[in-house]
Amino acid sequence: MGSCIICGTPADGAICESHQQDVLFEFTGDSPEQLTPGRYYKGTVDGFAEFGVFVDIGDRVTGLLHKSELDRRLDSLDWDEGEVVYVQVTGVRDNGNVDLGWSLRQSEREFRGKLLDDPERGAVLPDEADEADDPGGDDGDDADDGSQQATTDGAGASAATEAAESAEPEVDSDPEPARVQVATLSDRVNETVRIEGEVVGARQTSGPTVFEVRDETATVDCAAFVEAGVRAYPEVDTGDFVRLDGVVELRHNELQVETEELEKLAGDEREAVETRLEDALRAEARPDDVELLADHDAVAAVHERVRDAAETIRRAVMESRPVIVRHNATADGYVAGAAIERAVLPLVRDEHAKSDAEYHYFDRRPLEGGDYDMADATKDVTQMLDNRERHDEKLPLFVLVAAGSTDESRDGLELLDIYDAPRVTIDAGYPDEGVADLADVAVNPHLEGEAGDDVTAGVLGANVAAHVNPDVRGGVAHLPAVSYWADGPEDYVDLAAEAGYDDDHTDALREAVALEAFYQAYEDKRELVTDLLFEHEKRDLAEHVAEQFRQKLGTELDTVEPNLSVRGANGVSFTVLDAEAFTHRFDFPPTGLLLDEVHRRGIGADGAADDHVTLGVDEDEVHIRSGGRVDAREIAEAAREDAENAGIAATGTRDGSIEFLVGEKEAAVDAVVDAIGERL
CATH class of the missing domain: 3.10.310 (Diaminopimelate Epimerase; Chain A, domain 1)
Structure with a gap:
């Protein structure tokens, strides 16, 4: 009985069952039946066929990696005969044929360890196999060994001392790696680099500790390993500024730095890095003074507030701070919330290497009651504190849309304020006195003395989205027209028409979203709302749902009119x-x-x-x-x-x-x- 080299639990050999696929095996046997399905093996390319690649596993066993197992076309595979590759044994057939599977990891460095798959001893460390092959060292005469040892201990001692005294001092020939920006790491895979930045997140996995480090350009995960499940560099927490040396790797098609050395900065060094990041962040977060989507006096009155809201949202993304959009569960609320979502998601994807980052750093949560009350705030605060405690996550930015202006939201906003969670409100409703002061930024025409009666939250949300991410400006230009049930301003109607959305289409979109907003009002319905509002070729979907809206509304109007x-x-x-x-x-x-x-x-x-x-x-x-x-x-x-x-x-x-x-x-x-x- 041994212990797992990754988690330390008792195991029949050097690896436990749960970590079989985390290490690389080198096969020492000579028969297919001795292989262990599910394990990853080192092999060499033996040849190619129309249906796949033959790979030698060990000296006498060959398997087939069928083209259906590849993550790319066979003719685009850049392997050569004799090249070392890494594959998974998925099965061994009764006739001895070995089926192989694709491995995303194509270097030893990407595995968490290396073992020998020995038919007699099982999974063993390479040095254990060497000891088994040569347990006693040299087979010479023991007496001779003793006399030779005595000679070495006596007469040879002075020679050894003299050699040591005359030896030149060792010089570290490896220069310190040059500091690079995180945004350039995709061009530096397998290189040793140095990055300096802020730790914006830290999480402990069953293996390494993963630090999210942000510099002035982007964010990257950095894995540090001392022992399975043990916190590496416990003195480093979220908010610290660090200097990190490591090797850039591509794991599961995502960039990651394997940490070799991590230093927490203090004093002048910390101040220099912090200042560099702050200057870059401020310059990048502030959106350009772009034009509003249309000439609209009420919106023009809050143009600077729109820019302030956009800057706050952009900065949250750059700081690796989750963005939580809380919007009224109405057609207008969904339109405004979806516009901001459309703008933020590409920024999140650009900022973070992880493919699922948009689900970690952006969330849109409808408000069934239309107000941000204590029930909503308590739920949000409980979740954000749990994420901070368990995942060392920054407190999110809350963006309240088509809500957050009245006394019904006062208690909820005050609860967020107690925890210093940043807040933005975007609303066209008439506000109660003092509620807007509970937000860091409040976008509401009434606060500037504008009546705002012809403004919707959809108009404000679309304008904020265009400032958050100018690339989506054309993609959200039709949304203001969608947000009006009647008498939409001509400029917004024209914008929608220029984007290919006529009056009938915008009516259908509004009605379809209103119907879907009613069902499961607490769900964001991200994919469905995206299909309705932004997939122009799916107009039939909007028309189908809108027809249901009209039928249900018509039936109810017929019911109530006589009464x-x-x-x-x-x-x-x-x-x-x-x-x-x-x-x-x-x-x-x-x-x-x-x-x-x-x-x-x-x-x-x-x-x-x-x-x-x-x-x-x-x-x-x-x-x-x-x-x-x-x-x-x-x-x-x-x-x-x-x-x-x-x-x-x-x-x-x-x-x-x-x-x-x-x-x-x-x-x-x-x-x-x-x-x-x-x-x-």
Whole structure:
């Protein structure tokens, strides 16, 4: 019984079962049956055929690497006969034929160790095999050995001393490696390099410790190994600045540096590296002063805020800080969130060598309630603290889209603020006083004194995306038109048309996204939303989903129209929908979207929709639609005076909703109607 050379656990030989595929084996046997399927072996190319490559495993065993096992075409394989290669034995047939599989690792350096596959002793270290072949050393006479040893210990001692004294001191002939930038490592595979930068992440695997090191150009994983599962360089943590020497390798088609020496910098050396990175980061993160997508006064008023938001997002990517986009689970929220996602993902892929980096450094999480409340914030904080504790991950940047402007989000933002998690809000809704101050950057036209009534979150999100990554500007130019349910500004309609999206197409996109936003509202549906919004050739998909939207909405409108009631107060007309009694609850469309459509169409109203107020009454809540003329907080304050026992409280500001106690429903609705009538 031995112990595994990787994890140290007891093993039948030098490797445990779980690490069989992590080491390279050299076969010492002479029969195919002595091979162990699943292991990786060193071999030499014996010849080529139309169907694959013959590889010698050891001296007397040959296997076939079929062309179907290759990760490339056979004619593009750059192997020569006699060349050393590395393959996996996938099976040995009854007739002795050996089936081989492809290995991504094509150098000994890429394996975590080397063993001999000895038919008699199993998996053994090479030096153990040497000892077994020559256990006693020289077979000469023991007495002679003793006398010779005595001679060496006596007369030869002075000669040895003299030789040692006259020997020249050893000089290290290996010069220090030159410092290089991480962005150039793809051109330096198998070279020893030096990089200087900040440790932006550290994780302990079952084998090496992996440090993510960022310099002024990019980020790379650096593996340091002292013992399986044991933390290498425990004095180095996230946020430290280091100098690292190592060999650049390509593992599973991803760049990695095998660390040979790692030094934590301090004093002037740390300051020099930190300053170099900060200067480069600031210069690269600040987007150019590019034009907005269209001439729009309300958006022009927040142009600098758009640039500030884009800079904050770009900087988070460069700092290896995860970006979490939290957006309202509506068509407008999905459009805005998807625009930012479209801009950020390419930057993440460029910054990090790992192929799955976009799933680690970007996440889009819809908000079912439309506000960033304590439930949402508690979930996010719990997850971010867990990631910091377990993976030494930086606290993420939270980007709140079509949310984060009202008191309902105040507690959630304050919780993030306690932990110093950076925050950006992008919203077109009317804000409550002081909430915007809880964000590092707040993009909202109302904060600049602009009415912003003709601005959507989709417009703001698309403009931020174009500043985050100018390469996607043309790809998001149609999104502002998609975000308007009615009366989209002509400039945005023209932009969409120039991109190949006519009115019918943008209508279909909006309706399709609205329907999909309702189902599994807590999921990002990344691939489906991408297909709908950005894959122009998949227009049939949008049309198919949009047709379902129209059918479901039409059915519900037919249901509610005969059951609408009309009432008045102080000269103001009201269309009232008893949503609890006359809608199919928990099915599409949700009350808010249905009420929007009733108000837009002016159903049940005498005159244009803008001249009346539409109310949707649920079991304990009344939703208000008035074209932005009604401030729900003012109405709630006045209504409380008429219905003191109704527990009235407002949610949101302009055209928000008002909650009440179920048992006081009639009194609460009457008080709300009277309060609105008095103020319009």
